[in-house]
Structures are given as structure tokens and as C-alpha cells.
Amino acid sequence: MRLDQHAGIDSPVHRWDPRLKLVALMALALSFAFVQDPRLLPAMLGVSFTLCAVSRLPAGFVARRLRYPGFFILMLAAVLPFFSGETVLLQLGPLGLREEGSLEMVMIAGRFISIITVAVVLFGTAPVFTNIKALRALGLPPLLGDMALFSYRYIEEIGTDLRRMQRAARLRGFRAARPGYRNLKTLASLVGSLLVRSYEKSHRVYHAMLLRGYGGPERVRHPFRAGFADAAALVGVLGVAAAFVVAEAI
Amino acid sequence: MHLPDGIVPATVCAAGFATAGLATWYSLRRIGRQEDPQAQVPKASLFTAVFFVASLVHVPVPPVSVHLILNGLLGVVLGWYAFPAILVGLFFQAVMFGHGGLTTLGVNATMLGVPALLAALLFRSRGLPGLEARGGRKLTGLLAFLGGSLGVGLTALILAVLLFTTVPASLDATAERAAIAALVLAHVPLALVEGVFTALVVLFLLRVDPGLLENHRGPPGREPGEPRELAKTG
Numbered sequence: 152m153r154l155d156q157h158a159g160i161d162s163p164v165h166r167w168d169p170r171l172k173l174v175a176l177m178a179l180a181l182s183f184a185f186v187q188d189p190r191l192l193p194a195m196l197g198v199s200f201t202l203c204a205v206s207r208l209p210a211g212f213v214a215r216r217l218r219y220p221g222f223f224i225l226m227l228a229a230v231l232p233f234f235s236g237e238t239v240l241l242q243l244g245p246l247g248l249r250e251e252g253s254l255e256m257v258m259i260a261g262r263f264i265s266i267i268t269v270a271v272v273l274f275g276t277a278p279v280f281t282n283i284k285a286l287r288a289l290g291l292p293p294l295l296g297d298m299a300l301f302s303y304r305y306i307e308e309i310g311t312d313l314r315r316m317q318r319a320a321r322l323r324g325f326r327a328a329r330p331g332y333r334n335l336k337t338l339a340s341l342v343g344s345l346l347v348r349s350y351e352k353s354h355r356v357y358h359a360m361l362l363r364g365y366g367g368p369e370r371v372r373h374p375f376r377a378g379f380a381d382a383a384a385l386v387g388v389l390g391v392a393a394a395f396v397v398a399e400a401i
Numbered sequence: 402m403h404l405p406d407g408i409v410p411a412t413v414c415a416a417g418f419a420t421a422g423l424a425t426w427y428s429l430r431r432i433g434r435q436e437d438p439q440a441q442v443p444k445a446s447l448f449t450a451v452f453f454v455a456s457l458v459h460v461p462v463p464p465v466s467v468h469l470i471l472n473g474l475l476g477v478v479l480g481w482y483a484f485p486a487i488l489v490g491l492f493f494q495a496v497m498f499g500h501g502g503l504t505t506l507g508v509n510a511t512m513l514g515v516p517a518l519l520a521a522l523l524f525r526s527r528g529l530p531g532l533e534a535r536g537g538r539k540l541t542g543l544l545a546f547l548g549g550s551l552g553v554g555l556t557a558l559i560l561a562v563l564l565f566t567t568v569p570a571s572l573d574a575t576a577e578r579a580a581i582a583a584l585v586l587a588h589v590p591l592a593l594v595e596g597v598f599t600a601l602v603v604l605f606l607l608r609v610d611p612g613l614l615e616n617h618r619g620p621p622g623r624e625p626g627e628p629r630e631l632a633k634t635g
Contacts, residue, residue: 154497177503184411185505216499224405263407270406270503274496283430292429294442298489299613301446302453309450313458330461335594338603342455342471346478346602347610353443366439 155278157208164206165276168381169285175388176202176273180266182392185399189254192261198391199265199272206268206272216271217264231256244341279303288373303354309349403494403509404560406502409567417508421488423535424514428484435600445482449490460594469592474553476517477524477545480607480612487514508563513524516555520548541607541614542600550592557588 158165164172179198186195205212232253239247274282280300287296317327325337360366432438433547452471460467488510494500501509524544561584564579606613 184414266406297442298446302449305450310454313454343602343605349447353447357443
């Protein structure tokens with residue numbers, strides 16, 4: 152389930168200059184975090200779903216992204232409506248369903264769904280490398296850019312290493328579900344070996360990079376060109392973001 | 402132990418970005434003072450990937466099974482690179498798995514990264530003149546244990562305070578304090594496990610490849626870039 156598996160689709164959002172898209176959609180996501188008033192909730196959900204529709208990302212893909220973090224929200228859902236607030240809406244035995252808590256719950260869920268949808272559109276409509284390049288073009292320090300590119304490149308590979316080592320441990324009778332010091336020690340050695348292996352790998356990678364000219368003064372080169380439509384979209388989305396903040400403040 | 406999007410108010414998100422920005426700036430400044438800052442980039446990045454992957458490993462702590470956080474260990478092995486590493490790792494966790502969030506990236510980075518830097522400083526004290534001679538393995542293990550459990554304990558404390566003082570606006574003060582205490586207490590076993598785990602990993606590294614631990618405080622071990630045994634690569 153790759154993040155940028157649908158980066159190849161053609162849509163206005165996909166064609167948008169990644170630099171401007173990053174600025175605009177980050178501002179939009181942050182403006183959603185401001186929203187406290189329940190009356191703004193439909194507008195917020197409307198904006199994020201419209202954006203999602205315009206980006207032509209498959210609905211199932213976006214929904215799958217919402218599922219995992221949804222657990223945390225569910226946990227809050229089980230607690231907040233019963234313990235926060237004074238106005239009891241419904242008495243369920245010893246527990247009262249409270250109005251303030253329920254409302255807070257709905258707002259948290261609404262903000263959560265809207266922000267995640269915007270984030271999925273932002274990072275699902277361009278390859279990860281393009282987005283990191285765009286961040287660099289926007290002034291991300293070179294060290295952070297390099298680290299992001301590198302880590303992304305090696306996450307998959309190290310994940311495979313770890314799975315292979317875990318399989319080998321299981322074949323030798325290691326059972327991960329049994330608690331105890333011995334098990335913890337085995338897991339620690341596993342992580343330790345992974346660190347030692349990647350440490351050695353990092354030396355080889357570094358030398359290979361030096362040979363290819365890494366380490367000189369860095370210039371940001373990118374293929375991004377922003378036209379009138381890109382700028383108009385930026386202004387439009389920033390306007391919507393500002394509208395949410397202003398509407399909330401009034 | 403990440404805050405997802407939509408829970409904390411925008412002011413907390415903004416404050417989180419501010420503190421994370423400050424910590425990143427200071428870390429980068431300290432890194433910039435090192436002899437060859439870029440030489441450590443591949444190591445820091447690969448370790449970021451290792452931590453990303455290792456935090457998916459389950460450890461049974463009866464009655465549940467937990468994910469390790471490993472921010473203390475990250476501080477111990479990466480020193481000043483720990484904060485940028487956590488920032489990058491959290492960014493990918495947020496955009497790839499929806500673990501954490503984009504608007505809460507700054508808050509989460511502060512919550513995990515500042516304790517990691519404290520763990521790094523704590524672990525560094527093993528290099529102090531008086532301690533080095535007497536300490537050896539026991540001291541190294543102890544400092545790693547403290548670093549690991551401090552990392553998680555402090556993170557849990559920050560999380561609890563943030564969660565209960567900002568989220569339910571109508572929760573009363575006594576309930577708030579009780580909730581914070583409960584959440585922190587629930588993390589005590591986790592902090593102990595994490596401390597033991599960190600100590601075990603560090604002692605393993607001390608046995609197998611001590612140079613890896615020395616690296617962030619100058620090059621008294623082997624030269625960075627010189628593989629331990631060329632024959633063993635691959």
C-alpha cells in the first residue's frame with residue numbers, strides 16, 4: 152500500500168506546481184485545526200471532500216488511509232461523551248451521555264477526517280521524491296532533505312532485513328508472544344544487529360556517494376514552473392483557509 | 402504514542418511547530434560545528450529507517466503487547482542528529498501510515514525529540530573524565546537504562562499534560578489531574594521495559610561494535626567510513 156501509487160493519475164491537483172500545492176494545502180490543514188464551531192463542520196468536510204473529488208484519487212484509497220488512525224479517535228469516542236460536560240442527554244445505567252462531550256467528540260472526528268483527507272490529497276498526488284524536492288525548493292535545510300530522501304530509500308530495505316531476521320529467529324524456536332527478560336534480550340540483539348548492519352551499509356553508501364560528487368556546495372535544482380493557474384489555485388485555497396480562521400474568530 | 406490530527410487546538414499545533422523548529426535549528430547548528438557534518442548523514446538516515454521499522458515490533462508487556470518508542474535509544478546512538486531523525490521519521494509515519502499527523506508533526510517531534518536529546522546528554526556524561534575510568538560496562542548500561550526510560554517517561558508526561566489540559570474543555574481540574582496521573586502511571590511499566598531494552602541494545606553494541614556508540618562525540622574509535630571487517634559485508 153504505497154503512498155504515491157496513484158501519483159500517475161491526471162487531474163488538476165496532480166498538475167498543480169508541488170511547491171504551491173504544499174503551501175496551500177498545509178495552510179488549509181492548519182486552518183481546519185482552528186475550527187471549534189460546529190456550524191463550520193459541514194463546510195470543512197465539504198471543502199476537503201471536494202478537493203478529494205477534484206484530485207480523482209480513488210475513494211477506497213483515501214478511506215483506507217483513515218482507518219488506522221481512526222482507532223485513537225475511537226478510544227476518545229468511548230471516553231469523552233461520558234465524562235466531559237454537565238448536560239446529560241441520555242442516562243445509560245450509571246453512565247450519562249453528556250452533550251458537551253458528545254459535541255467535542257463530533258468536532259474532533261470532523262477535524263480529523265478533513266485534515267487527513269487534505270494530507271492524503273497532498274501526498275498522494277505526487278511522488279514522494281517530488282514532494283521532498285519541492286520542500287527543498289521552499290527552503291528546507293539540505294541536511295533534512297538528504298535525510299528524508301535517504302530514510303525513505305532505506306525503510307523498505309531495512310523492513311525486509313528485519314522480517315528476514317525475525318523469520319530466522321522463529322525457525323530457531325523464538326516465540327515473540329512469550330513475555331520475559333530472555334525474549335527482550337533476543338529482541339534487543341535483533342535491533343542491535345540491525346543497527347550494526349545499517350551502520351556498515353551507511354559507510355559503503357557514503358563512499359559511493361562521495362565518488363559521485365556528494366558533499367560539495369549544494370544548489371537546489373528543480374523542474375517546477377508555476378503558471379497563472381497554479382498561482383490562482385494557491386490564492387483560492389489560501390482564501391478558503393483564511394475564511395475558516397476568520398469565521399471561527401467571529 | 403503520537404497525537405493524531407484534529408485533537409489538539411491550532412494554537413498547540415503552532416506552538417509545537419515553533420519549538421520543533423527551534424530544536425531543529427539548534428541541532429543543525431551543533432551538527433554544523435562538527436568536522437564533516439555530511440559524513441554522518443547516511444548513518445543518521447539509515448538509523449532513522451531502523452527506528453521507523455523497529456518501532457513496529459511488538460513486545461509483550463502483560464496483559465497487552467506494546468510498540469517500543471525507542472526515542473531514548475535514538476538519542477543515545479545519534480546525539481545531535483536525533484532531533485532531525487525524529488522529525489523525518491515522524492513525517493514519514495504521518496504520511497505513510499497516518500500514524501501521528503501532519504498538523505501535529507511539530508508537537509509530536511517536540512514530545513519525542515526533546516526527551517531524546519536529554520537522553521543523549523545523559524548518555525554523554527559517561528565520557529566525563531572521572532566517570533570513564535571507573536564506569537565501564539555497568540555505568541554504560543545504567544546510563545542507557547536511564548536514557549531509555551527517561552525518553553518514554555518524559556514523552557508520556559508531555560502527552561498526558563497536553564491531552565488533558567487542552568482537549569476536553571469542560572473537564573474539571575480534579576478529573577484532569579487524576580487523568581494525567583493515570584496516563585503517566587500506565588506508562589511506568591513501558592518506561593521500565595524501554596529502559597531495559599535500551600540498556601540491552603547498548604550493551605550489545607558495546608560488545609559488537611563500540612565505534613558506533615563513540616561516533617557522536619568525536620572519532621576516538623575507528624575512522625568513520627572504515628568498515629569493521631571488509632570480509633563481512635554484504
